[in-house]
Amino acid sequence: MANPNIRLSLALDASMLEKAETDAFIFNAADNANYSDLGAATCIQWFKPTCDRLQTRGFSTMQTVAAKTNLALVEITRSKPQTLGLIAQAFDSLSVGGSLFVNGDKTNGIESHLKTLRKLFDIHGVISKAHGKIFWLTKANRPNILDQWIAGMNPIEIESKYRTQAGVFSSNHKDKGSTLLLENLPAHLAGKGADLGAGWGYLSHELLIKSEKIKSLALIEADWNALNCARLNVTDERASFHWSDVTQLESSSYDFIIMNPPFHLTRKAEPDIGKVFIERASVLLAPKGQLWMVANRQLAYEATLDTYFTSISSVAETAQFKVINASRPKKQTFRR
Ligand SMILES: C[S@@+](CC[C@H](N)C(=O)[O-])C[C@H]1O[C@@H](n2cnc3c(N)ncnc32)[C@H](O)[C@@H]1O
Structure with a gap:
């Protein structure tokens, strides 16, 4: 079966990014993915068994973010409003000029997220592989709709x-x-x-x-x-x-x-x-x-x-x- 981890590797090569200079943030980090290209990444994860397994692999985990980075990766979830909220949080966690990668399977709606983000941002690259997609953009102007996306994660x-x-x-x-x-x-x-x-x-x-x-x-x-x-x-x-x-x-x-x-x-x-x-x-x-x-x-x-x-x-x-x-x-x- 095709390996979805390969998308991240290909995207990092294609975007010609050096390894993250500061710690990358991975939103909804998966416990079985290979993030070795992202250096000492910090994982934003709220599901305890996944957090525990990420920690066993040496990652630090957090439930919310209060710092800046130059590279953020969002692994999409099955919930559209949650994914949009995570994308907005990831965007806000970046310094200007930082890179945002969004990765996910077709079954979880990656194509619809790409379509939504294309209307708001200049998408620098897209790679389709292993029944899914990864795409990336550089942080510049912040569209106001991101406030709505963040609010969409409130109770x-x-x-x-x-x-x-x-x-x-x-x-x-x-x-x-x-x-x-x-x-x-x-x-x-x-x-x-x-x-x-x-x-x-x-x-x-x-x-x-x-x-x-x-x-x-x-x-x-x-x-x-x-x-x-x-x-x-x-x-x-x-x-x-x-x-x-x-x-x-x-x-x-x-x-x-x-x-x-x-x-x-x-x-x-x-x-x-x-x-x-x-x-x-x-x-x-x-x-x-x-x-x-x-x-x-x-x-x-x-x-x-x-x-x-x-x-x-x-x-x-x-x-x-x-x-x-x-x-x-x-x-x-x-x-x-
Ligand atoms: C079928 S739902 C029931 C939720 C709630 N009791 C209700 O009636 O609405 C099962 C719940 O178990 C949680 N869950 C899944 N794996 C778990 C685990 N290993 N330890 C604790 N909770 C877990 C899920 O997040 C989910 O909220």
């Missing part, structure tokens, strides 16, 4: 109630699966709980309103932006907020865990991440703790649930989703 209100942000999971509406889970949670949930992959806080917010016996609820989420929205949505003082990779959490003693686990990190369905969430839930629960989860019906989690829990019951099913309650975690066999 917005949806359903006259919740705050979300471009690029986070289910940014335009509450998720149907999570709504089904909420409808099927028992009224007696009490004690110390956790919401694994809490997103912008929909489940936690609604649960804390209806359950007075809950003493504390940890919202654990890998997306920095989603967690910041959750802080706006969940103002109950029993809530705590943790920017963490669930798959790396060590044992704990929660009385209950709720979750609508991720089932893809790319465009493909990747049930394995959901299976790791189930395994971690079993480790994080107290011996009498209970897991309440929702999943897409076609995802086969039953064997994993059987491996890690003694008792499993199906609580509700619709054409699209299933709600499952699992209890009595079989901790002793697989504690890390």
